[in-house]
Amino acid sequence: xxxxxxxxxxxxxxxxxxxxxxxxxxxxxxxxxxxxxxxxxxxxxxxxxxxxxxxxxxxxxxxxxxxxxxxxxxxxxxxxxxxxxxxxxxxxxxxxxxxxxxxxxxxxxxxxxxxxxxxxxxxxxxxxxxxxxxxxxxxxxxxxxxxxxxxxxxxxxxxxxxxxxxxxxxxxxxxxxxxxxxxxxxxxxxxxxxxxxxxxxxxxxxxxxxxxxxxxxxxxxxxxxxxxxxxxxxxxxxxxxxxxxxxxxx
Amino acid sequence: xxxxxxxxxxxxxxxxxxxxxxxxxxxxxxxxxxxxxxxxxxxxxxxxxxxxxxxxxxxxxxxxxxxxxxxxxxxxxxxxxxxxxxxxxxxxxxxxxxxxxxxxxxxxxxxxxxxxxxxxxxxxxxxxxxxxxxxxxxxxxxxxxxxxxxxxxxxxxxxxxxxxxxxxxxxxxxxxxxxxxxxxxxxxxxxxxxxxxxxxxxxxxxxxxxxxxxxxxxxxxxxxxxx
Amino acid sequence: xxxxxxxxxxxxxxxxxxxxxxxxxxxxxxxxxxxxxxxxxxxxxxxxxxxxxxxxxxxxxxxxxxxxxxxxxxxxxxxxxxxxxxxxxxxxxxxxxxxxxxxxxxxxxxxxxxxxxxxxxxxxxxxxxxxxxxxxxxxxxxxxxxxxxxxxxxxxxxxxxxxxxxxxxxxxxxxxxxxxxxxxxxxxxxxxxxxxxxxxxxxxxxxxxxxxxxxxxxxxxxxxxxxxxxxxxxxxxxxxxxxxxxxxxxxxxxxxxxxxxxxxxxxxxxxxxxxxxxxxxxxxxxxxxxxxxxxxxxxxxxxxxxxxxxxxxxxxxxxxxxxxxxxxxxxxxxxxxxxxxxxxxxxxxxxxxxxxxxxxxx
Numbered sequence: 001x002x003x004x005x006x007x008x009x010x011x012x013x014x015x016x017x018x019x020x021x022x023x024x025x026x027x028x029x030x031x032x033x034x035x036x037x038x039x040x041x042x043x044x045x046x047x048x049x050x051x052x053x054x055x056x057x058x059x060x061x062x063x064x065x066x067x068x069x070x071x072x073x074x075x076x077x078x079x080x081x082x083x084x085x086x087x088x089x090x091x092x093x094x095x096x097x098x099x100x101x102x103x104x105x106x107x108x109x110x111x112x113x114x115x116x117x118x119x120x121x122x123x124x125x126x127x128x129x130x131x132x133x134x135x136x137x138x139x140x141x142x143x144x145x146x147x148x149x150x151x152x153x154x155x156x157x158x159x160x161x162x163x164x165x166x167x168x169x170x171x172x173x174x175x176x177x178x179x180x181x182x183x184x185x186x187x188x189x190x191x192x193x194x195x196x197x198x199x200x201x202x203x204x205x206x207x208x209x210x211x212x213x214x215x216x217x218x219x220x221x222x223x224x225x226x227x228x229x230x231x232x233x234x235x236x237x238x239x240x241x242x243x244x245x246x247x248x249x250x
Numbered sequence: 251x252x253x254x255x256x257x258x259x260x261x262x263x264x265x266x267x268x269x270x271x272x273x274x275x276x277x278x279x280x281x282x283x284x285x286x287x288x289x290x291x292x293x294x295x296x297x298x299x300x301x302x303x304x305x306x307x308x309x310x311x312x313x314x315x316x317x318x319x320x321x322x323x324x325x326x327x328x329x330x331x332x333x334x335x336x337x338x339x340x341x342x343x344x345x346x347x348x349x350x351x352x353x354x355x356x357x358x359x360x361x362x363x364x365x366x367x368x369x370x371x372x373x374x375x376x377x378x379x380x381x382x383x384x385x386x387x388x389x390x391x392x393x394x395x396x397x398x399x400x401x402x403x404x405x406x407x408x409x410x411x412x413x414x415x416x417x418x419x420x421x422x423x424x425x426x427x428x429x430x431x432x433x434x435x436x437x438x439x440x441x442x443x444x445x446x447x448x449x450x451x452x453x454x455x456x457x458x459x460x461x462x463x464x465x466x467x468x469x470x471x472x473x474x475x476x477x
Numbered sequence: 478x479x480x481x482x483x484x485x486x487x488x489x490x491x492x493x494x495x496x497x498x499x500x501x502x503x504x505x506x507x508x509x510x511x512x513x514x515x516x517x518x519x520x521x522x523x524x525x526x527x528x529x530x531x532x533x534x535x536x537x538x539x540x541x542x543x544x545x546x547x548x549x550x551x552x553x554x555x556x557x558x559x560x561x562x563x564x565x566x567x568x569x570x571x572x573x574x575x576x577x578x579x580x581x582x583x584x585x586x587x588x589x590x591x592x593x594x595x596x597x598x599x600x601x602x603x604x605x606x607x608x609x610x611x612x613x614x615x616x617x618x619x620x621x622x623x624x625x626x627x628x629x630x631x632x633x634x635x636x637x638x639x640x641x642x643x644x645x646x647x648x649x650x651x652x653x654x655x656x657x658x659x660x661x662x663x664x665x666x667x668x669x670x671x672x673x674x675x676x677x678x679x680x681x682x683x684x685x686x687x688x689x690x691x692x693x694x695x696x697x698x699x700x701x702x703x704x705x706x707x708x709x710x711x712x713x714x715x716x717x718x719x720x721x722x723x724x725x726x727x728x729x730x731x732x733x734x735x736x737x738x739x740x741x742x743x744x745x746x747x748x749x750x751x752x753x754x755x756x757x758x759x760x761x762x763x764x765x766x767x768x769x770x771x772x773x774x775x776x777x778x779x780x781x782x783x784x785x786x787x788x789x790x791x792x793x794x795x796x797x798x799x800x801x802x803x804x805x806x807x808x809x810x811x812x813x814x815x816x817x818x819x820x821x822x823x824x825x826x827x828x829x830x831x832x833x834x835x836x837x838x839x
Contacts, residue, residue, distance in 0.1 A: 017339075021336055022338075022339045070564060070594065071513075101511075127512045130513065130514050130517055131336075131514070131517050131521075133512040136538070145524075146510075146512070146520050146521065146534070147524065148524050149528065155535070156535070214366075214367060216336075218358075218364050218367065219363075220367070269494065269521075270489070270491045359525075384489055386489045386661075387488065388488050388494075389522075391486070414489065415488075416659065417660075417661070418487065423487070
């Protein structure tokens with residue numbers, strides 16, 4: 001029996017320990033991504049791109065070529081790289097603000113054009129790095145710095161369901177899923193599938209990951225998990241919406 | 251199971267309040283006061299909103315004065331971009347440190363809930379949550395506004411009256427503005443721990459006009475580049 | 478409109494909070510915004526206070542949208558504003574350009590951060606060029622550069638009036654330090670100071686039947702022919718130039734006998750002011766000149782100051798790599814006074830920095 005290494009081979013060790021807050025889900029997502037890169041043996045041909053927001057703390061996270069972009073602009077930068085060098089594996093990493101708000105037109109149009117990139121979007125229901133403002137994914141009634149009296153859907157609408165709308169925009173060769181940091185094995189499988197879909201030359205690949213932000217939620221460990229598993233997962237169903245690989249999550 | 255439960259004379263205080271109410275000043279002054287008493291003191295920056303702007307510029311100065319300071323240093327923030335990671339593991343586990351713990355809690359709509367982020371804080375029998383109120387700040391400049399504000403804040407154990415106008419503070423203002431804080435405290439049934447007054451006004455304040463002690467403080471935040 | 482501040486009073490606040498109170502006092506009815514440091518607390522305070530005074534807020538999907546929703550709101554007759562910084566200021570240049578083209582009374586507060594690109598969130602004076610001349614084409618705008626919280630309060634109020642009186646987009650240019658600094662100021666209802674706030678009015682959607690009570694409104698910002706655009710640009714330029722004397726503001730101290738004139742703007746002028754006093758104490762005849770409006774620039778006033786003083790040198794000090802410097806050279810073209818610079822992009826400047834520089838060049 002082999003014991004899997006605690007740290008993925010594709011992690012960049014000089015940047016560890018990483019700088020995410022205690023209890024933040026980013027570290028879990030990036031570990032799953034790191035293991036997926038290792039298992040697919042794509043470290044040398046991976047281009048990792050990250051957004052502005054907390055996701056940018058991953059700019060030197062991997063021992064892979066990486067580029068940090070502007071708020072919301074990771075998707076078109078990765079599209080530019082992939083179209084120039086189709087043999088590379090391009091991974092865009094962003095938050096819910098970057099993907100669903102300021103970068104939504106890029107996300108939507110990349111999906112429509114079936115761009116062969118893999119995008120991982122972390123949904124923690126708020127803008128973490130700017131201090132906890134409302135995000136497109138903030139739940140109804142949830143307090144944030146710009147919804148001090150709770151999010152009112154009459155004023156700001158309901159939370160964005162990204163995988164659902166991207167499913168409606170894409171063709172059969174796209175991979176679309178929603179994972180959660182509370183189910184690591186599934187999370188890693190979904191990320192791996194999203195990478196395989198790109199490597200096999202299919203279409204657009206997208207994984208939203210439900211994640212935690214105890215710092216801005218002001219929650220202790222128990223409250224954090226409660227919010228993730230009971231509040232978020234109720235509103236945002238977890239699972240694969242499209243899987244052209246024929247090895248779906250059963 | 252927690253270290254602090256075995257120690258009986260330990261002081262754990264959290265300073266909370268409105269943005270720019272004087273939380274950091276109170277926390278720094280209190281930490282230094284305890285230090286002068288020969289105690290071991292840990293000062294923790296829990297400003298989760300803007301770590302770049304709070305204790306960071308003062309960290310070295312305060313460490314030279316003998317405090318243990320848990321805060322972002324300029325070097326730590328390299329590569330963080332934006333405002334950086336808001337909470338360090340050291341801050342989360344601050345109560346496991348030896349000595350008195352002074353927590354400088356940043357502002358935000360969540361109020362005292364920020365203490366959820368400090369392991370063991372709410373289980374500690376020693377924790378005292380002190381709300382700093384400056385009645386010359388528009389958000390808290392009347393009895394009703396202070397009452398409304400404190401009710402939203404969550405648990406508060408006592409109030410510190412810190413009404414001032416920076417360099418424009420005078421005795422009259424200290425007396426009149428802090429009366430508003432006392433009125434609000436009475437309505438809420440909370441005690442005012444002390445009245446904080448800039449040491450520049452020492453000797454000018456008729457202390458007997460207040461039913462609680464006057465504590466003279468030195469303002470350190472103007473020493474930060476951005477004030 | 479409901480009173481927001483009541484009796485004039487002293488208050489202790491941060492700069493961002495000051496923006497919010499000033500906008501409330503000025504009668505702003507709606508803010509559209511998007512998170513970006515260091516202006517976030519403008520939104521945080523606005524969202525807390527707005528419902529108490531019947532005002533509104535929308536967090537848009539990005540800064541492009543925030544700028545354009547302001548354009549829409551002011552066309553509909555609402556006093557609307559936004560606040561941003563850095564990359565957000567870049568994105569807003571598109572709606573700002575529309576406001577220039579269509580003469581929309583948009584108000585924007587810019588809290589400069591470091592650049593290029595995402596730069597830093599902390600501080601700089603590197604958005605001078607973008608804020609004064611950022612649009613495509615040649616639009617006209619009004620830019621006030623503040624130095625104190627009192628000025629932030631005063632000029633946000635004034636900014637709404639300038640925007641609605643002259644119908645040019647108006648900017649209050651601050652920076653990350655001013656945004657976060659805390660200091661005392663006096664807050665007041667403009668009416669109490671005899672400041673009459675211009676009443677907003679709709680440009681479209683006016684009352685009455687089209688053709689009977691009012692003319693139909695067709696607003697546009699694109700023209701078929703070169704000559705049509707030419708007429709519009711020339712007309713706007715002429716109107717702007719006509720109001721320059723009413724708009725231009727500056728501050729000048731100790732320049733009459735100055736051997737060296739220190740020119741700075743915004744928060745750096747506080748250091749320059751101190752430096753001039755300290756240099757004078759040491760027998761060095763330094764003078765202080767500060768444009769408050771960066772656009773229109775107090776060009777003639779600076780020329781006159783140079784001429785009157787007979788100064789041997791001018792020193793431009795800014796937390797940028799030459800944006801004010803470039804603006805000054807363009808504005809006072811033809812002057813022969815040698816210009817020295819203290820350029821510290823994205824870094825704060827204190828009196829000591831300026832004094833040291835002055836001594837090294839005199």
